[in-house]
Amino acid sequence: MHLVTFTWRPDVTNDDVVAVIEGLTSLQAQIPELLSYSFGPDLGLREGNADFAVAAVLDSPESLPAYLDHPEHVRILKEFIAPLIASRQAVQIEVPADTAI
Amino acid sequence: MHLVTFTWRPDVTNDDVVAVIEGLTSLQAQIPELLSYSFGPDLGLREGNADFAVAAVLDSPESLPAYLDHPEHVRILKEFIAPLIASRQAVQIEVPADTAI
Numbered sequence: 001m002h003l004v005t006f007t008w009r010p011d012v013t014n015d016d017v018v019a020v021i022e023g024l025t026s027l028q029a030q031i032p033e034l035l036s037y038s039f040g041p042d043l044g045l046r047e048g049n050a051d052f053a054v055a056a057v058l059d060s061p062e063s064l065p066a067y068l069d070h071p072e073h074v075r076i077l078k079e080f081i082a083p084l085i086a087s088r089q090a091v092q093i094e095v096p097a098d099t100a101i
Numbered sequence: 102m103h104l105v106t107f108t109w110r111p112d113v114t115n116d117d118v119v120a121v122i123e124g125l126t127s128l129q130a131q132i133p134e135l136l137s138y139s140f141g142p143d144l145g146l147r148e149g150n151a152d153f154a155v156a157a158v159l160d161s162p163e164s165l166p167a168y169l170d171h172p173e174h175v176r177i178l179k180e181f182i183a184p185l186i187a188s189r190q191a192v193q194i195e196v197p198a199d200t201a202i
């Protein structure tokens with residue numbers, strides 16, 4: 001499972017975030033190694049949270065490059081996500097083989 | 102879905118992380134609102150990653166306090182996790198109603 005949390009720069013707009021969501025939504029169908037894919041803005045339930053998160057369950061750790069280095073993923077990162085980032089923390093963790101979000 | 106990424110202080114040991122994992126493992130059965138619960142150390146697949154992540158799928162956003170403020174969760178945080186933290190980013194995102202990791 002690949003997890004990322006982001007904080008955005010202070011000048012990021014709602015339209016910027018909608019473009020990220022649209023990009024990631026279109027990506028899912030293009031990567032068969034993605035068992036499940038959840039992402040979205042923080043719900044605002046707790047103080048001090050970051051702004052956005054992605055959780056991607058892949059069919060195996062070996063499939064990470066099929067997702068991270070997919071040309072469309074790289075394009076969305078570069079075009080829509082990278083310009084918004086103030087900070088980013090990514091982690092890949094092991095999950096049971098039958099895991100799907 | 103509640104997601105957290107952590108980086109640990111440089112003096113954190115493997116035993117410290119094992120204690121976190123044991124604490125979180127024992128917690129799961131005590132919180133019925135947790136539909137699924139994944140956590141663990143970064144697999145070391147990519148440079149620049151954070152050190153540890155937690156992904157908790159709850160039965161609804163309203164159940165967040167049942168998890169976050171559960172006395173055993175608060176105890177594990179205070180006793181085992183807080184002393185290790187260099188940085189922490191938490192996000193709660195909406196996921197489809199049938200979601201379970």
